[in-house]
Amino acid sequence: MSQGGGPPAAATDPPPPDPTGSVPMTRPGLDTPDDLQARLIISESPKSLLLGIGSGWLIVAALVHGNTSPEFLMRAGAWGGLLTVVLLRGIWLATRCGPTASAALRRRTLSRLQVNGVFSALAWGLSSSVMLPAGDLQHEAILILGIPLITMGGAMGRAVHAPIIAWLVLLTSAVFAIGLMTTPGATYRFLGVGYLFFGTVVTLFTRAQANAVRRERELNLEIEKLLRTAEQEQRKAQQLFERAEEARAQAESAREMEARAHAAKTRFLAAASHDLRQPMHSISLLLGVLQSRLQAPEQLALADKIQSSVATMESLFGNLLDISKLDAGAVQARLDDVPLAWLLHRVEQTWAPQAADKGLRLRVRPCRAVVRADAALLERMVGNLVANAIRYTQRGGVLVGCRPRGDRLALEVWDSGPGIEPRHLDAIFEEFFRIEAPGSRAEKGLGLGLSIVQRCAQLSGQQLGVASRVGRGSMFRLVMPRAAGMQSLPAAFAGPVAAASAAAALRGRFIVVVDDEALNAQALVDALQACEAHVVAAASCDEALSSLQAHLRVPDLIVTDYQLEDGRDGLEVVQRLREHYDEAIAALVVTANTDARLAPLAAGLQAGLLHKPIGLQRLLAAMASALSSPG
Template identity: 40%
Template sequence: MVSGLFLSALALGYLGLLFAVAFYGERRSVYPGRARLRPYIYSFALGVYCTTWTFFGAVGTAVRDGWSYLPIYLGPALVFIFGMPFLLRLVAVARAHNITSIADLISSRFGKSPALGTLVTLIALTAAVPYLALQYQAVGTSIDVLTGSRHAEASWYADASLWVALLMALFAVLFGTRQLDVTEHHEGVMLAIAFESVVKLLAFVAVGTYALLNLDGSIGLGATKLADLQGIFSLDFAASTVLAAAAIFCLPRQFLVGVVECADPADLRTARWVFPAYLGLFSAFVVPIVLLGLGSGLADRHHPDAFMLVLPMERGAPALAVLAFLGGLSAATAMVIVASIALATMITNDLLMPLLWRSRWLRSAWGPDVGTVVLWLRRATIVALALLAYGYHRMTSAPASLAYIGLLAFAAVAQFAPAIVAGLYWRGATRAGVLAGLLVGFIVWIDRLLLPAFGTSAIAASPLLEGALYAVAANVAALVLVSRIRGVTFRERMNATTFLRGALPAYTTADAGGARVGDLLAVAERILGPQPAERAMRDYFEQAGRRPPRPGDAADRGLLQTMERVLAGAIGASSARLMFTHALRGRGIAAEEVAELLDETTQELRFSRQLLQATMENVSQGIAVADSDGRIVAWNRRYIDLFDYPEGTVHVGCPVADLIRFNAERGEFGDGNPDVQIGKRLAHMRAGTAYVVQRERRNGRVYEMRGQPMPDGGYVTTFTDITDFKRKEQELREAKQTLEQRVEERTRELQSALEAQQDAKQLAEHANETKTRFVAAASHDLLQPLNAARLFASALVERSGDAGVREIAGRIDSSMRAAEEVLDDMLDMARLESGTMRADLIDFPLAEAFEHLERQFGPLAERRGLRLRVTRPRWHVRSDRVLLRRILQNLVSNALRYTQRGGVLLGCRRRGNHLVVEVWDTGPGIADQHQRAIFEEFMKLDRPSPWGEQGLGLGLSICDRIARLLDLQLGLRSIAGRGSVFSVRIPLGVERPAEAPESAVPAGPVLPSSLVGLTVLCIDNEPEILDGLRSLLTRWGMKVLTATDAMSALRHAASDRPSLVLADFRLSKSDPDGLELLVALCGEGNGGPSGVLVTADHSAELAQRARDLGFPMLRKPVKPAALRALLGALAAQHDTPAS
C-alpha cells in the first residue's frame, strides 16, 4: 500500500506545479514568440473532455459491457473529423458576437432573452453537479484503493472525497478568478489544461503499455468479453455515440475551451487530427488493460473502475500505480477548474447579478467597485458548487459507476444541442419554441434519469440511454411544434439574420415578407428613373458577391434597406418610407413590420445627415454646395461669415449667380464688369471643371477659392482665408532679398567674436602659464630655506647630548615637515589647475608602491603605537607610477593622522580586469552628510588630529583630481565612530620584467660607518643650504667640499677627486643646470664619482630626465634619513670593484 501522507504531498505538489505552469503562461505569453505552438496547445487543451470517467470509467465499462466504452471516444472524434463546417460556423458566430458562455450564445441568438439565459444556466448547473461529484468520487476512491482505507463509509469529515472537493475548489478559486474580464483569452489556463492533458495521456499509455507487455495465456475471459461485437450495432451504442458527440460542444467546459478560447478558427484544422488521435490512443490502450485485468481475476476482488490502479499494485509496480493516480488527478483537476470557471461565470452573470442588481440598497453599498463584488461572487459560487456536488455524492443511495454519472451529465447538456443547431441553421426557430423545448426536455431528464439516481422516482427507472433519447426527442418536438404554431416575428427574423448571414456558405434570401425584386425595382424606377435604379440594385448584388436575381425572386432585408436609402436621398426619408410601405403592404407585410424594417435605415440616414452637418460646421473653410442647376443646396456658417452676407441672403434654392452679382456690386471683383465675372464662374460650374483662384477683398483679406465638380452633378466650392499665409509669404520674400546682406553682417560679427575669443584664450593661457611659473618659483624659493632649516635641525639632533635640545630640534623638524607638506599640496593643486600635470601610463608592479609606502610610514605608525599592515600584491597595474603613489600617500597619511588607536590596513582585491586598492583605518569615521564635502578644496572637518597635525584640507581634493586625471574611480565607505575605507579602482596591467627602483636604495638599513671618510662635493647657490649639509654630513664622518657655482665645483673635482657629488638643479643663470653639471663631473664611466640631483622642482619631466641620465633624485626639503640611505647605497656601489 501507499502512504496517505505521501499521496497528499504528491497531490499538493502537483497542484502547485500546475499553478506555476498557468502563472508562467499568463505572465510570459507563449504565443508571440512561438505562434506555431498555439494550435497544438489548443488541441491538447480540448483533452479536458477526458475526465475521470474516460480515465478510470472507460476501463470499468469495457469490463462490464465490452465495446460499450467506445462511444465516449468515438462521438467527439466523428464531430471533429466530419463536423468541421459546423464547428467553424459555431466559432465564427461566437467571435462575431463576443460570446462568453453557452448560455450567452443561446440567449443572444433569440433576442438576448434573460429567461433563456437563466434556464440554460440552471440546466448546466444541474448537469454539472453529478459530473463534479463524479470527479470527487473517482479521486477519493483512488486514494482508498492505494492506501487500503475506506473513507467513503466513514463520517463526512473522514471522507477523502470531501477534502478532494475542498482542495479542488480552493485551486479553482486561485486559478479561475484572478481576473474579471472573461472575454479575454486565458492563456495561462489553456497552457495548464494542455499540460494536464499530456500528463494523463502519458499515465494512461504507461499503464496500457505495461499491460500489453505482460499479457500471457490467461486472457480468456477478457478475450471473450471483447470478442462479442453485437453491442456495436445496438441502439444503445448509437445513442451513446450521439450523446458524446453533442457533449463535445454542449458541455460548458468544452464550449469554453473549444469555442470561447479559440484564438484563431484556423487552429481547428490542427485540432481536426490531433484531438481524434488523442482520443484514439485512450480507446486503444483500454483493451490490454481490460485483457490483463480480467485474466488476472481482478473482477472478482475489485470494482472494475479501479482496474487502472489495482492492476499495477497487485503486480508489484506501485510506482506505476502512483503515476496512474497522478493521471486521474490531472483528469479531475482539469475538469473541475474549467467547469468551475464556466459555471461561475454563467451563474454570476445570468442568476446572481440580475437578482442582486434589483436591490437599490446593494447598488448603493457596492459603489463604483462592482468588479470586486463580482469576483467574490464567482469565488463563493465555486465553493458552493464544490459543496453541492459533495452533497449529491453523499445523498445518492449507492455509489454509481463512473460511466452512469458521466452519461447522466451528457444527457442533461444534450438538451442544448437542438437550440444550438436550430439557432445556427434554422431561421424559423423562435424564442418560445427553444424555451419550450428546453423546459420539456429538462423535465423528462429529471423524471427519467435524475430521480432514479436518488431512488425516489415515481415510476420505474428506465434505462439511462432510453431516458436520454426520450428527453432529447421531447425537446426537439416541443421546439419545432411551438415555433411553427407561434410563428417567427419580424424581430426574430432580423435577429436570426445576424447569426446566419456570415456563417452560411451561400447567401440564402430571406422572405422579407412577400416583396419581390421586381416590385422594389418598379418603385425605384418611378422615382429615380430606370438607369439609376438598375445601377443601385446592380451595385448591391456586386458588393454581396451574388448574381443579379430575377424579378420574381424574393427580396431580402439588405436590398430593402439599400433601395430605401437610395430613395431617401432623392425624396427624403419620410417620402421613401411612405412609398415602400404602400408598395409592400399588399404583399403580406403588416404596416407595423414595414415601419420597423425601415426605421433602422431612417435612423442611419438621420445620423449621417447630422454627422455631415456637424463636420461642415467645424471646419475652418467656408463651404457652398450647388446642384446641377446652379442653386445653393448646402452651406456652412463660415461661408456666411467670410463674405458678410446679410441674414436671409443665402437660402436653399438661391441661385449662385445672384450671390456672385451681390459680391460684384459690392466691389469684391474690382472695377470690372460684373456680368463677365458671373459668366466666368458659371462656365466653370456648367463645364464641370475644377479651378483654384486667389482674390484680395476690399478689406485687405485674401481668400483662396477652390471649385470641384461632384460626380452626379452639382458643384462644391471651398473658401479659405489665407491672409496670414500671404503675409508670411511677403515677409519671406523680403527676407530673401536682404538675406545676403544679413549673412555678411552676421559673418563679420562672428569673425569679430572669434577673434575676441582667441585673444581672451591667449590671455588666459598666458596668465595660467605666468601663475604656474610663479607658483613653481615661489615653491622653490620657499623650499630652499626649509631645506636648510631641516638640515640644521637634523644636525642639531645628532650633535647635541642635551635631551631638551634634542626635543626642541625634533619639534622644529616636525614643523618644517608639516610646512613642506603644505607647500607640496599647494604645488600639486597649482599644477592640476593649470593642466601642466601629465600622466605617464606604464605597467608596473603594485608591490613596489606598497613597499615604498611601508618604508615611508612604518616608523611613524610605530612611534604612535599603531599597527600598519601592508599586503604584498602580485599583480601589475597600468597607471602613472608617481601620481598613483601620490594618491596612496595622501590616503595612508590621512588614515594615520586621524587614527588614535588600532591601526591602518593597505590592501587590494581583484575585480574582473581591475584591482581595487583599499585603505582601512579604525579612526573616528566620517558622517554621511560630510562624505561628499571632504573632497572639496580647503575642506576640513571640525575634528582635530589626535597627534596635533594640521593641513590645508587639500589632500583628498588632490587625490580626487589626480584620480580623474588618471581615469580612476575613487570611493569612500565610512561609519561614524567605527572607521573609514578609501578605495581606488585601477586597471590591471601586463606583467613585465622587474626594474630597479628609482633611487636604488637597498631594502635593508645602511650603517653610518660606511660613510666615514668619504669625500662628498655639495653644489648649491644657497650658502645656508651648504652650511646645513656640511654640518650634517660632517657629523656622519664624511669630508665635505662645497661649491656655489660650476667653476668652483670643477676645481674641487679636479683637485680633491670626491667620491660623491650632491648638486642642486637650479644654479646661477650663467651656470649650466645641475644635471648638466653632474654629467660633466661624473662622466658616463664607472671610474668617476656617483652623482645625486637635489632639487625643489617636483615636475615629472625633471624626474624622467634624471632617470634617463642615471642619476637618483632627492626632493627638497631633504629628509636626513632618505639622504643617509641613498649615500650609503651609492658608497657601497662605489667601493665594489667592477667585474
C-alpha cells in the same frame, strides 16, 4: 478668409506677408498695434479678395463639370454671383482707403471690411446648402474638401492680421456643417458633425496664433520707439565717438594685460614648485643638523616640536600650492610606466617615522607591478591618502597594499581610524571640508588633501573610491591600468635603511655634493661630516671636477640638486662624473620639480630621485640605501 470677406489663402495662394515686413517699421505715425493692423489688412485685402473670387468660381466650374442640369446650373451660378458681389464690395472698400489716408478713415474702413467679412463667411458657408447634392460623390468631394482647405488656409494666413478671422472661420464652419447635415443621407450628416469639430479646432488655433503675433507686433513697435530714440541720440553719439574709441583702446589694453597676467600666473605656479619649496628644504636640512648637535633633553624636545611644526607647514604649503596649480590648469598629466616598488618604498620611507611618532604602525606590502600613471601625481595622491590615514588614526595602524583587477591594479590604503559616516562620503572630497579627528587638534589641516587626490585622479584618468565603517576604519582605493616592463626596482631603491643605521652606513664614505644653493650645500656637508663621511661640495659640475683633482679616491656617492645655474641639471652631473671615473657611481638627484618626465630619466641612469622638501633623516636614509645597493 480675409478680413474684408475674401477667402482664406488656399493651396494656390501666395504665402501671407510678414506682419512686420509689408510696411516699414520706421514709418511715422505707427503708434499702436491697432494702427499697424488696420494698415496691413487694408493693403492686403484687394489681392486676397480677388483670389477668393477666383477660388469660388473654380469650385463652381468643377461642380458644373459633373452636373449640367439647368436647375443645378442656376443654383451654382447664383452662389458664385453672390460670393462675387460680396467680395467685390470688399475690394471697393479697401481701395477707397489709400496709403495716405488718415488713421480715422482707416479705422472706419476696417470696421466696414469686418461687416463685409461676416457676409463673406455666410456666402462660403452656404455653398453646401446651395450646391449639394451635386450629382456624384466624386464632384461633391471637390466642394466638401475645397471649402475646408480654403477656410484653414485663410485662417492661418490672415488671422495674424485680424483676430476676428477666428470667429468668421467658426461662422463659415457652422453654416457649412448645417448644410451638410440637412442634405439627405447619413454620410452628409457624419461629414457635417466632423466639419463642426474641424472648424472649432481651426478657430482655437487661429486665436492662439493671432494672440502670439499681436504680442510680437507690440514688441516690434516698442523696438521702433527705441530706434527713434536712438536716431535722436545719434548726433550726441557722434560727438562721443572719440571718447568711445579711447575707451575701446583702454579695454583692449586691459584684455591684453589680463591675458599677460594669466600667463604670468601660470608661469609662476609652474615655477613655484622649485622657488617656494627651496626655503622649506633648507629649513628641514638645517633643523636636522641642529638636532644632531643638541644634547640636552629639553633642547631636543624643543627641536622635535619645531620639526613637527615644519612638517605641518610643509604639508599645508604643499596642499595650497597643489590646489592653486590644479585650479589654474597648470598641471598636466604625463603618463608613463611607474614601478610601484619604487613608489611604495618612498611612501614607507616618508611616512613610517610620522606613524611611529603617534604610536602607529605603517605596513607597506611590497608590489613589483608596473602601472601606467603620472609618477609625480601618483606619489602625491598616495602620500595624501597615507597622511590622512595617519592623522585620523589613534590606535592600530595603516596598511598600504595592491590588488590585481584583470588588466588593472588597485592600490589601497587601509586604516583603523574612527571611520566616516555615509552622509560624509561625498563631502570629504570637497575643498576645506574636514571631519574632526579625535585627539588630532594639534594637527589640523586645511581640508585640501582629499580634494587634491580627487582632482589628480580625474586628471590622470584613474578611478578613486572609498569604503568606510564607523568605528572600524576606512579604505581608499586608486584603480589604474597595468603596464609592461620595468619589473624590478631601480638599484638606487633596493630597500629601506633605518634612520638609526644611516650614520653607520655613511661613516668613512666619500660623497660628492653638488648644489648651487650654498645654504643647503653647507647644511648637508655639516650633517655628513657629523656622520664621519668625507665630503667634497661644489656649486657646479665643473667646480666639482676641479675639486676632485686633489683626491685620488673615487667617490662612493653623488648627491646633486637637479636645477643648477646656467641651465645645467643634476642628471648631467651624474653622467659627467661617471664618465670621468668610468664607474657607475651611486647617485641621488634632489629636486623641487614635479615634472613626471624626471622619474624615468633618473631611473634610466640608475639614480634615485627625491622631491623637496625632504627632511635630513630621510635624506641620510636615502643616501645609505643608495650606498647599500649593488652597483
